[in-house]
Amino acid sequence: MAENAADQGTSSAGRPTRPDLAAMLVPLGRALTAMEQPVLDAHGLAMWAYSVLLHLDETPIRTQAALAETIRADKTRIIPVLDDLAARGLIRRQPDPEDRRVRLLSLTPEGRRLRDAVQSDIQRGEERLLARLPAADRGGFLRGLQALHALPELSPRKAADGR
Amino acid sequence: MAENAADQGTSSAGRPTRPDLAAMLVPLGRALTAMEQPVLDAHGLAMWAYSVLLHLDETPIRTQAALAETIRADKTRIIPVLDDLAARGLIRRQPDPEDRRVRLLSLTPEGRRLRDAVQSDIQRGEERLLARLPAADRGGFLRGLQALHALPELSPRKAADGR
DNA sequence: AGTATTAATAGGCATGCGCTTACGATCTGC
DNA sequence: GCAGATCGTAAGCGCATGCCTATTAATACT
Numbered sequence: 001m002a003e004n005a006a007d008q009g010t011s012s013a014g015r016p017t018r019p020d021l022a023a024m025l026v027p028l029g030r031a032l033t034a035m036e037q038p039v040l041d042a043h044g045l046a047m048w049a050y051s052v053l054l055h056l057d058e059t060p061i062r063t064q065a066a067l068a069e070t071i072r073a074d075k076t077r078i079i080p081v082l083d084d085l086a087a088r089g090l091i092r093r094q095p096d097p098e099d100r101r102v103r104l105l106s107l108t109p110e111g112r113r114l115r116d117a118v119q120s121d122i123q124r125g126e127e128r129l130l131a132r133l134p135a136a137d138r139g140g141f142l143r144g145l146q147a148l149h150a151l152p153e154l155s156p157r158k159a160a161d162g163r
Numbered sequence: 164m165a166e167n168a169a170d171q172g173t174s175s176a177g178r179p180t181r182p183d184l185a186a187m188l189v190p191l192g193r194a195l196t197a198m199e200q201p202v203l204d205a206h207g208l209a210m211w212a213y214s215v216l217l218h219l220d221e222t223p224i225r226t227q228a229a230l231a232e233t234i235r236a237d238k239t240r241i242i243p244v245l246d247d248l249a250a251r252g253l254i255r256r257q258p259d260p261e262d263r264r265v266r267l268l269s270l271t272p273e274g275r276r277l278r279d280a281v282q283s284d285i286q287r288g289e290e291r292l293l294a295r296l297p298a299a300d301r302g303g304f305l306r307g308l309q310a311l312h313a314l315p316e317l318s319p320r321k322a323a324d325g326r
Numbered sequence: 327a328g329t330a331t332t333a334a335t336a337g338g339c340a341t342g343c344g345c346t347t348a349c350g351a352t353c354t355g356c
Numbered sequence: 357g358c359a360g361a362t363c364g365t366a367a368g369c370g371c372a373t374g375c376c377t378a379t380t381a382a383t384a385c386t
Binding site: 015018021032033051054072126129130137 | 178179181182183184185186187188189190191192193194195196198199214217235279282283285286289292293295296297299300301302303304305306307308309310311312314316317
């Protein structure tokens with residue numbers, strides 16, 4: 001006994017060969033977010049506001065609640081964000097003629113300009129980081145990340161309603 | 164001049180070919196964390212407690228403050244966590260004979276057992292996710308992730324004190 | 327017409343967390 | 357042996373966030 005064999009469960013248990021994914025992903029996410037912050041500050045954008053600008057225009061978004069859900073924000077908490085963005089002329093919020101309860105959201109040209117400028121800034125910083133990766137792994141890392149990001153099981157809300 | 168050309172910045176700006184890294188990493192981290200939660204609950208461990216168990220024993224940790232820093236916890240906030248872990252016999256907290264201010268932290272055998280069991284469970288779930296990746300990208304993804312995770316610039320605290 | 331639903335909005339409650347202060351015990355330098 | 361720094365600990369402030377309720381306007385169901 002006390003042997004350091006490796007079989008002790010269903011699969012290859014024992015001492016793992018890598019840290020938990022979350023243990024790497026979460027700090028990385030934090031670090032990336034911290035890198036973004038100064039850029040956002042420079043443009044007077046909060047993280048939520050940037051998130052709104054990003055997701056507006058990518059997908060046709062109808063209601064504010066739907067937007068909130070896609071960016072995983074609280075329905076009631078983005079309202080001040082939208083107020084601010086609209087007041088600054090970065091988004092438009094017109095009542096839907098077909099259903100006058102909903103406000104149709106869209107990016108204004110200035111909104112798109114700002115979004116593009118900020119995103120370029122941010123991705124420029126990210127590229128500096130990616131450059132640190134061995135070239136052989138860079139592509140796989142990015143593809144893997146995008147693939148996981150696209151998995152529906154990882155979106156808790158969608159995964160729940162299987163009907 | 165409303166042409167939809169793509170050059171408009173310093174480098175390859177315009178519409179980016181991928182989402183921001185943080186925009187993928189952060190939700191992924193959240194999803195992974197959510198996947199871990201039931202496992203942790205099943206073992207009666209909170210996230211901070213698990214984090215402590217993980218990092219104890221990997222590196223020789225002397226002071227509680229040092230532990231707190233490595234797991235990015237607040238010095239004062241892990242104390243109840245340590246209290247609980249010690250009360251459950253998962254860690255030991257003996258006064259250092261050389262400096263009786265500091266408590267030497269170590270994993271008990273039960274602590275190590277629990278940590279290994281939980282981590283196997285967690286990584287088993289993660290492997291199910293990784294299996295969804297194209298085999299060609301899986302290795303690069305993991306290596307890239309580990310490489311970025313190991314970068315010192317991404318640890319805000321260490322990066323700051325360059326002196 | 328009359329009731330139930332849904333969108334947007336406001337407000338409030340509870341939680342978790344980072345940060346700060348305070349304090350006793352202990353160590354170190356002078 | 358005293359002053360200042362350090363460790364562990366307690367307590368509290370403030371912010372961001374998730375969640376829940378209520379209100380109002382508009383739509384849908386019957």
